[in-house]
Amino acid sequence: MSGTSATRLTRDEILAVLDTVMDPEVPVLSVRELGIVRDVRLEAGEAVTVVVTPTYSGCPAIRVIEQDITSALHGAGIADVRIETVYSPAWTSDWIPTEARAKLKAYGIAPPSPAAATDLVQLLRAPRTPQCPYCDSRDTEVRSEFGSTACKSICWCRSCRQPFEEFKGI
Amino acid sequence: MTSPSVVPVPAPPPNDELELLLRLGDDRLVLGHRLSEWCGHAPILEEDIALANVALDLLGQATLFLRRAGEVEGKGRDEDALAYFREAVEFRNCLLVEQPNGDFGFTIARQFLFDVHAVVTLDALSRSTSAEIAALAAKSLKEAKYHVRHSGEWMLMLGDGTDESHRRVQRALDELWRFTPELFVADGVAARLAVQGIAPDLPALHAKWETIVRDVVGRATLTLPHESMHSPHLRGGRSGMHSEHLGHMLAELQIVARSHPGAKW
Numbered sequence: 001m002s003g004t005s006a007t008r009l010t011r012d013e014i015l016a017v018l019d020t021v022m023d024p025e026v027p028v029l030s031v032r033e034l035g036i037v038r039d040v041r042l043e044a045g046e047a048v049t050v051v052v053t054p055t056y057s058g059c060p061a062i063r064v065i066e067q068d069i070t071s072a073l074h075g076a077g078i079a080d081v082r083i084e085t086v087y088s089p090a091w092t093s094d095w096i097p098t099e100a101r102a103k104l105k106a107y108g109i110a111p112p113s114p115a116a117a118t119d120l121v122q123l124l125r126a127p128r129t130p131q132c133p134y135c136d137s138r139d140t141e142v143r144s145e146f147g148s149t150a151c152k153s154i155c156w157c158r159s160c161r162q163p164f165e166e167f168k169g170i
Numbered sequence: 171m172t173s174p175s176v177v178p179v180p181a182p183p184p185n186d187e188l189e190l191l192l193r194l195g196d197d198r199l200v201l202g203h204r205l206s207e208w209c210g211h212a213p214i215l216e217e218d219i220a221l222a223n224v225a226l227d228l229l230g231q232a233t234l235f236l237r238r239a240g241e242v243e244g245k246g247r248d249e250d251a252l253a254y255f256r257e258a259v260e261f262r263n264c265l266l267v268e269q270p271n272g273d274f275g276f277t278i279a280r281q282f283l284f285d286v287h288a289v290v291t292l293d294a295l296s297r298s299t300s301a302e303i304a305a306l307a308a309k310s311l312k313e314a315k316y317h318v319r320h321s322g323e324w325m326l327m328l329g330d331g332t333d334e335s336h337r338r339v340q341r342a343l344d345e346l347w348r349f350t351p352e353l354f355v356a357d358g359v360a361a362r363l364a365v366q367g368i369a370p371d372l373p374a375l376h377a378k379w380e381t382i383v384r385d386v387v388g389r390a391t392l393t394l395p396h397e398s399m400h401s402p403h404l405r406g407g408r409s410g411m412h413s414e415h416l417g418h419m420l421a422e423l424q425i426v427a428r429s430h431p432g433a434k435w
């Protein structure tokens with residue numbers, strides 16, 4: 001019935017639109033680079049479903065992210081945008097690709113280390129020394145597991161004597 | 171005339187999975203609220219941020235577990251209905267998490283004992299035969315792992331810190347220890363769930379928990395209370411028998427939702 005179906009965006013074109021939606025808390029990365037967007041489905045009619053997963057279970061930014069995705073797709077001419085939230089597989093910082101890690105570092109945030117193992121005794125015995133994003137030194141320490149947002153910790157570099165943030169590896 | 175026959179209504183079968191989800195959700199809702207009480211009052215800015223962040227994670231996890239509980243219950247209650255419109259006797263959290271914050275050392279000791287419990291429990295639940303529970307546990311486990319790094323680091327700093335910090339965190343451990351057996355009590359619900367592979371065997375988990383706790387407590391130059399301090403074991407939270415502290419907390423947690431039912435903002 002709709003006269004606009006001929007101009008319907010392809011899935012790849014929709015993904016390209018989503019590449020322009022930046023994470024509100026880490027504005028150098030898009031919601032796709034962060035792995036928040038898990039899938040895009042073209043539904044019958046004009047509807048488009050975007051499948052998302054939250055980084056953290058209590059992430060306060062997820063509502064903003066959903067609104068940003070919806071308005072970006074509205075702007076691209078898609079009237080019926082549906083957001084579907086999934087929790088499995090659980091989001092992991094391991095999904096952030098190499099190029100995106102370079103962007104984080106250039107922005108002054110140490111990229112995430114591989115997600116921690118579950119051996120608790122070991123986890124609690126091994127201090128972490130993230131690589132300083134400014135001078136690449138490993139002579140660093142984690143000052144606090146929690147920084148300006150849930151996804152970052154606060155660190156200190158003994159080499160260049162500067163504080164820096166680290167994207168948590170989870 | 172025969173009197174109308176009364177057909178006895180059989181009691182509904184116990185919904186063990188619902189009970190498990192309420193236990194998981196309520197532990198996190200109550201402890202998350204406790205931690206939020208520190209907001210603006212923590213000893214240093216970094217800790218204000220840290221405790222608020224842990225609280226936020228726990229509330230997020232509570233949302234997931236209670237939402238699923240509402241689905242399993244099938245009476246149309248969502249996570250907000252369960253959080254705001256149940257009475258204290260309907261809450262299934264352990265007594266440990268409802269204890270008032272005390273000083274910073276007390277809060278950290280309570281958090282550490284809970285965080286280790288959370289990691290070993292969620293790790294086991296991530297292999298649950300219930301796919302929904304496994305998914306929510308795997309999600310929460312990632313957060314529990316950095317929570318325990320936070321509280322574990324503080325146990326070391328306070329225990330192996332000044333005489334005063336050592337004394338206070340030791341006192342907190344002594345006081346809190348009697349609440350820990352409840353975390354691993356294999357009551358009917360837990361035992362049946364373990365048989366079905368939905369939840370882990372709690373006595374085995376207890377041993378694992380204690381190994382980790384002992385490792386950190388020892389390195390923090392602290393000592394665990396003697397076995398005699400185990401008794402009287404304080405328990406009852408899993409069946410709704412709470413200390414008076416929960417009622418006071420719920421009054422604060424629930425008042426806005428109850429004063430303005432259905433309000434949106």
Ligand SMILES: [Zn+2]
Pocket residue numbers: 132133134135136137157158159160161162
């Ligand atoms: Zn440096």
